[in-house]
Amino acid sequence: MLKIAVLVSGSGTNLQAIIDRIEDGTVKNAAIQIVISNNPKAYALERARQHDIKAVCISPKQFESRDAFNHALLDEIDRANVDLIVLAGFMVVVPAMIIEKYRNKIINIHPSLIPSFCGQGYYGLHVHEAALKKGVKVSGATVHFVDEGTDTGPIIMQKAVEVKNDDTPQTLQRRIMEQAEWIIMPKVIDAIAAGRVSVKDGIAKIEEE
Numbered sequence: 001m002l003k004i005a006v007l008v009s010g011s012g013t014n015l016q017a018i019i020d021r022i023e024d025g026t027v028k029n030a031a032i033q034i035v036i037s038n039n040p041k042a043y044a045l046e047r048a049r050q051h052d053i054k055a056v057c058i059s060p061k062q063f064e065s066r067d068a069f070n071h072a073l074l075d076e077i078d079r080a081n082v083d084l085i086v087l088a089g090f091m092v093v094v095p096a097m098i099i100e101k102y103r104n105k106i107i108n109i110h111p112s113l114i115p116s117f118c119g120q121g122y123y124g125l126h127v128h129e130a131a132l133k134k135g136v137k138v139s140g141a142t143v144h145f146v147d148e149g150t151d152t153g154p155i156i157m158q159k160a161v162e163v164k165n166d167d168t169p170q171t172l173q174r175r176i177m178e179q180a181e182w183i184i185m186p187k188v189i190d191a192i193a194a195g196r197v198s199v200k201d202g203i204a205k206i207e208e209e
């Protein structure tokens, strides 16, 4: 059984997609042990509790220093004894000591086709604003392993989504969530749980079922 920690900051629709696909059996051999948010108001915490999943808030504001926050976050993850950390709209830079300790065990969902519209400053609606400003006709979502850079780790799965002429950042965000994010994140978790994901020389590959 793949034990998972999901880290969130906001509404938690990606968390919900993971919960739903585990509950309906599409994602096999996986269980969410804990949901951690940096934001006490994150609706994602409520979603976790509604499904009897342990939900905790660890906010940088509760600590004297960033270092103290980072250690508290690592301690909570360690205590949960997980095999995989899923960043599902987690708007905090994951500290290097966590990345080192959980190398190739942290995955993130990013709402564009990396390497487009990613890196520092590209999060949430900003990503879709940038895509519309550039006039791209296709965008999408990417699930990747997390390394020390911002959105630079090995790409595991991507899905393209059409951009429409009358899109706003909000309509594009919603379509990318519905047609890509909520589909590929559970798929990647299922593949990891089945031992079908490998990384070699910085390239991730999924073995066919």
Ligand code: GAR
Residues within 6 Å of the ligand: 008, 009, 010, 011, 012, 013, 014, 015, 044, 088, 089, 090, 109, 110, 111, 122, 123, 124, 127, 177, 181
């Ligand atoms: C999602 O669109 C996710 O891809 C994005 O934040 C949103 C969270 O929504 N993540 C990033 O921009 C990371 N750079 P959710 O809380 O409803 O899952």
